[in-house]
Amino acid sequence: xxxxxxxxxxxxxxxxxxxxxxxxxxxxxxxxxxxxxxxxxxxxxxxxxxxxxxxxxxxxxxxxxxxxxxxxxxxxxxxxxxxxxxxxxxxxxxxxxxxxxxxxxxxxxxxxxxxxxxxxxxxxxxxxxxxxxxxxxxxxxxxxxxxxxxxxxxxxxxxxxxxxxxxxxxxxxxxxxxxxxxxxxxxxxxxxxxxxxxxxxxxxxxxxxxxxxxxxxxxxxxxxxxxxxxxxxxxxxxxxxxxxxxxxxxxxxxxxxxxxxxxxxxxxxxxxxxxxxxxxxxxxxxxxxxxxxxxxxxxxxxxxx
Amino acid sequence: xxxxxxxxxxxxxxxxxxxxxxxxxxxxxxxxxxxxxxxxxxxxxxxxxxxxxxxxxxxxxxxxxxxxxxxxxxxxxxxxxxxxxxxxxxxxxxxxxxxxxxxxxxxxxxxxxxxxxxxxxxxxxxxxxxxxxxxxxxxxxxxxxxxxxxxxxxxxxxxxxxxxxxxxxxxxxxxxxxxxxxxxxxxxxxxxxxxxxxxxxxxxxxxxxxxxxxxxxxxxxxxxxxxxxxxxxxxxxxxxxxxxxxxxxxxxxxxxxxxxxxxxxxxxxxxxxxxxxxxxxxxxxxxxxxxxxxxxxxxxxxxxxxxxxxxxxxxxxxxxxxxxxxx
Numbered sequence: 001x002x003x004x005x006x007x008x009x010x011x012x013x014x015x016x017x018x019x020x021x022x023x024x025x026x027x028x029x030x031x032x033x034x035x036x037x038x039x040x041x042x043x044x045x046x047x048x049x050x051x052x053x054x055x056x057x058x059x060x061x062x063x064x065x066x067x068x069x070x071x072x073x074x075x076x077x078x079x080x081x082x083x084x085x086x087x088x089x090x091x092x093x094x095x096x097x098x099x100x101x102x103x104x105x106x107x108x109x110x111x112x113x114x115x116x117x118x119x120x121x122x123x124x125x126x127x128x129x130x131x132x133x134x135x136x137x138x139x140x141x142x143x144x145x146x147x148x149x150x151x152x153x154x155x156x157x158x159x160x161x162x163x164x165x166x167x168x169x170x171x172x173x174x175x176x177x178x179x180x181x182x183x184x185x186x187x188x189x190x191x192x193x194x195x196x197x198x199x200x201x202x203x204x205x206x207x208x209x210x211x212x213x214x215x216x217x218x219x220x221x222x223x224x225x226x227x228x229x230x231x232x233x234x235x236x237x238x239x240x241x242x243x244x245x246x247x248x249x250x251x252x253x254x255x256x257x258x259x260x261x262x263x264x265x266x267x268x269x270x271x272x273x274x275x276x277x278x279x280x281x282x283x284x285x286x287x288x289x290x291x292x293x294x295x296x297x298x299x300x301x302x303x304x305x
Numbered sequence: 306x307x308x309x310x311x312x313x314x315x316x317x318x319x320x321x322x323x324x325x326x327x328x329x330x331x332x333x334x335x336x337x338x339x340x341x342x343x344x345x346x347x348x349x350x351x352x353x354x355x356x357x358x359x360x361x362x363x364x365x366x367x368x369x370x371x372x373x374x375x376x377x378x379x380x381x382x383x384x385x386x387x388x389x390x391x392x393x394x395x396x397x398x399x400x401x402x403x404x405x406x407x408x409x410x411x412x413x414x415x416x417x418x419x420x421x422x423x424x425x426x427x428x429x430x431x432x433x434x435x436x437x438x439x440x441x442x443x444x445x446x447x448x449x450x451x452x453x454x455x456x457x458x459x460x461x462x463x464x465x466x467x468x469x470x471x472x473x474x475x476x477x478x479x480x481x482x483x484x485x486x487x488x489x490x491x492x493x494x495x496x497x498x499x500x501x502x503x504x505x506x507x508x509x510x511x512x513x514x515x516x517x518x519x520x521x522x523x524x525x526x527x528x529x530x531x532x533x534x535x536x537x538x539x540x541x542x543x544x545x546x547x548x549x550x551x552x553x554x555x556x557x558x559x560x561x562x563x564x565x566x567x568x569x570x571x572x573x574x575x576x577x578x579x580x581x582x583x584x585x586x587x588x589x590x591x592x593x594x595x596x597x598x599x600x601x602x603x604x605x606x607x608x609x610x611x612x613x614x615x616x617x618x619x620x621x622x623x624x625x626x627x628x629x630x631x632x
Contacts, residue, residue, distance in 0.1 A: 114319045116561050119609050121568030122586065123326070126602045129590050130334050150561075207452050211572055214454055215587055229455065233576070238462050238473070246462075250455035257450025258443075265446075268518075 010269065016262030023256055026072040034066035038223050049244050056244035059235045067228050068248055074224035075206055075256070078140040082205035085144030087198045090151030095190070097152070098159025099182055109156055115149035124208055128217045136209070139218055143205045151197030158193050162186050196267040203260045210253055225249040312617045316610050323606040327599055328377050332370075354394070358387045358596060386603070387596035391588060397600035400585055405604060408581035411497060412570045415504035416563070422505070423512025424555055428548045430513065431520020442514070449510040453569035457503045457576040464499060471499045474578035500570075500577045508566050515558060519551035526550070556620045560613040567609055 026033065035054075036042075042061035049056045055065040097108035127142050162168060168185050176185075212218050213226025216234075220227055228249040232238075237245040360376045368376070380386075386397035430441060448456075465473035478492040523529065524547050532546045571583030578584060582601055589597035 110315065110318065113315065114322050117316075117319050117564065117610065117613055118323050118326075118606050119564035119567050121565075122571065122602045122605050125586065125590060126327075126598055127330060127334070129593075129598060130331060130595065203450070210452055211454060214452075215572070215575055216591060229458070233458070238458060238466055241462075241466065243462060246455070246458050250451065250458070253455065254447060254451040257452075258446055261446050261450055 010266045012262040013266030016259040016266070019255060019259035020263070023072055023076060023252075023259075026069055027076040028073075030069045030072050034063075034069040036063035036066040038062060038067040038070045046240065046242055046245075048242075055248050056242070058231055058237075058242075058245055064228065064245060064248065067223055068225065068252060071223040071225050071227065071249075072252075074136050074222055075209065075253075078136050078143070078209045078224075079202040079206040081137060081140035082143040082147065082209075083198050083202035085141060086148040086201045086205070087151060087194060089144070089148035090197060090201075091155060091190075091194060093148065094152035094155030095159050095182060095186065098156040099163055099178075099186065101160075101163075105156070109153070112149040112152040112156075115146065116153065120146050120204075121208060121211065124212065125215075125217065128212055133219070135219060136222055136224070139209055139212055140205065143208050144201075147201055147204055147208075151194070151201060154193055154197060155190060158190055159186060162189055192267050192270055196264050199260050199264045199267070203257050203264075206253065206256060206260075225253055308621055309618070312614065316614055320607060320610055323610075324378075324381065324603065327603050328374060331595065331599070354388050357385050381603075386600040389589075389594055389597045391592045391594040391597065397596050400597060401582065401600050401604045404580055404582045404585045405608070407579065408570065408574065408583060409608065411500055411504070411574070411579065411581060412567055414497075415501045415570070416508065416566055418501070419505045419509040419566075420512055420555075420559070423509040424516045424548075424552055426509075427513045427516020428520055428543065428551070431517040431524065431551070432543055432547070434517070434521055442517075445510040445513045447510075448507055449514065451507060452572075453503065453507045454572045454576050456507050457500070457573050460499055460503050460506075461576070472496055473499075475580070497579075500573050500579050503573055504566070504570050507569060508562075511562060512555065515555055516551060519554055520547060523547050523551040553620070553624055556616065556623060559616045563612055563616070564609055567605060571605070 040062060042057065042063075044053060044057045044061045046059050047053060047057050047061075053063050053065065055063075055068065057063055058067075093108050093112055097105045097112075123146055124139075124142055127146075128139055131138055131142075163186065168181060171181055171185050209218070210224065210226035210229070213220075213222075213224055214229045214233065216230055218224075218226070220230060226249075229246055232242070232245040232249075237243075357380050360373060360380055384398050386401065389395050389397050389400055392400060426441075430439070433439075461473045465471050472495070475496055477489065477496050528550075529542060529547050532542045537545075570581075571586060573579070574581045574583030575587040582605060585597060586601040586605075588594065589601060
């Protein structure tokens with residue numbers, strides 16, 4: 001309970017979660033919140049931000065803010081689906097490899113190392129470009145199918161260090177079955193690692209999907225932030241100086257990515273207390289006149305009020 | 306030696322896997338995009354080239370999968386990757402050969418610069434943790450979260466369109482003949498500056514954060530305390546004791562991040578119309594040129610594997626533990 005509270009007290013995590021919440025709301029209610037239909041053409045061609053169009057319009061007079069708002073759902077759904085599918089595969093492969101050991105472990109970790117070394121983006125492009133219809137969900141599944149290896153590797157290492165611990169040995173001596181050892185003894189101790197892997201995969205999935213839309217692999221009629229950049233790039237937004245066309249979409253991607261990274265930092269600080277005591281309290285340490293020095297990990301305990 | 310042998314074996318296995326994936330993808334996916342294109346090209350493809358395309362894409366329905374696989378390997382070993390549909394009748398191997406050096410140069414230079422700068426900055430940040438230096442972390446996070454191509458768009462908009470300092474596309478002045486002269490090399494550097502800058506900007510953050518976290522972990526180790534207690538100069542402790550050990554995981558994670566950096570660089574080439582393999586891949590995707598796509602993937606993957614092997618070799622040289630391990 002204590003560590004869970006600490007997770008929520010962390011400033012980075014709060015910032016990250018607030019931003020994520022904002023985008024989730026946009027994804028849920030986007031189509032109703034958008035001021036215009038994102039496909040509706042108008043006479044205001046390529047106009048800079050104004051009261052009528054807060055983020056300006058594109059080359060056919062479509063409202064860019066509406067495209068951004070409506071496109072949020074596409075981005076988040078793909079991130080979520082890809083993150084969940086990659087995490088499921090990663091947990092299956094990683095925990096199995098770490099728990100069974102021997103030949104099974106060798107071959108499973110060789111498999112995940114292979115997927116780590118083969119560059120993912122070209123592989124995703126190769127698969128997505130040959131599919132008859134590469135819609136959002138298809139792309140999400142392709143990303144999930146190729147992006148599980150990192151999580152599997154970390155989980156395997158963690159499982160290896162857990163499976164010889166005393167509490168697992170004790171459970172085994174009690175005659176617990178293997179699946180119960182894994183589910184009840186090992187898995188709960190992997191929660192933080194799984195969560196951080198999930199968040200990392202979602203970040204990667206969002207970046208990949210936006211990139212795929214940008215180079216025009218996903219159907220351009222499906223709105224997401226990459227589609228906006230696709231239209232901007234193909235209609236010379238840069239050369240025409242239409243900054244309102246490509247800056248907001250990129251800023252949204254960066255903001256979402258940052259939010260996810262911040263949440264991951266929070267998880268990392270729970271897993272690695274050294275990062276916590278140095279990162280979290282930097283300001284309070286300085287206020288107390290404690291200068292963190294080499295070789296010492298300062299530990300500060302707040303007195304109970 | 307044992308370590309290296311294991312690694313070489315692993316890379317051989319991975320190369321085999323990549324080639325096999327490349328073999329199965331067009332066969333397993335639903336739909337047959339190639340047949341239609343082949344039909345359109347029918348009159349213009351001579352029979353031998355058509356045969357090799359059939360083998361590469363599994364359009365050969367008469368033969369068994371196993372036989373197709375053997376034939377496929379035969380073609381690859383002879384360097385035959387089929388004909389490109391877009392740049393008809395240029396063989397894919399030729400296009401790949403022309404564009405690969407550009408990509409290798411761009412990725413190589415940018416990655417080395419990013420690695421060196423990132424590790425140095427990370428060393429500093431890790432040492433000065435808990436001071437104002439921690440304020441740089443959010444900046445690094447931001448650059449890590451930005452997609453490569455968007456940063457490319459922004460640098461083009463600012464440095465090329467608005468300020469006019471650098472060209473926004475291409476890889477050398479078209480008026481020059483590619484040869485080894487000072488003028489041509491200067492032009493290559495001038496044109497390559499922006500793409501390289503964007504790759505460095507977006508990949509440096511990962512190295513900074515990795516190195517910083519490793520420094521934080523390493524600087525609590527006993528040997529660092531001992532070095533301090535001996536009264537060594539701060540600089541010597543940082544570089545000779547802490548950073549030297551902290552950089553090892555950086556080198557071993559080099560291999561894993563390389564694929565990511567390469568992916569980003571490919572997209573960057575698309576943005577800058579830089580004539581590397583990423584641009585070739587982009588053209589292949591937008592014109593449904595499947596032989597070229599397959600060829601690009603294969604060559605990119607094999608190059609990444611070779612680069613990984615070099616990184617492993619460097620790791621073996623740096624870390625004595627890999628040499629004494631007698632497993």
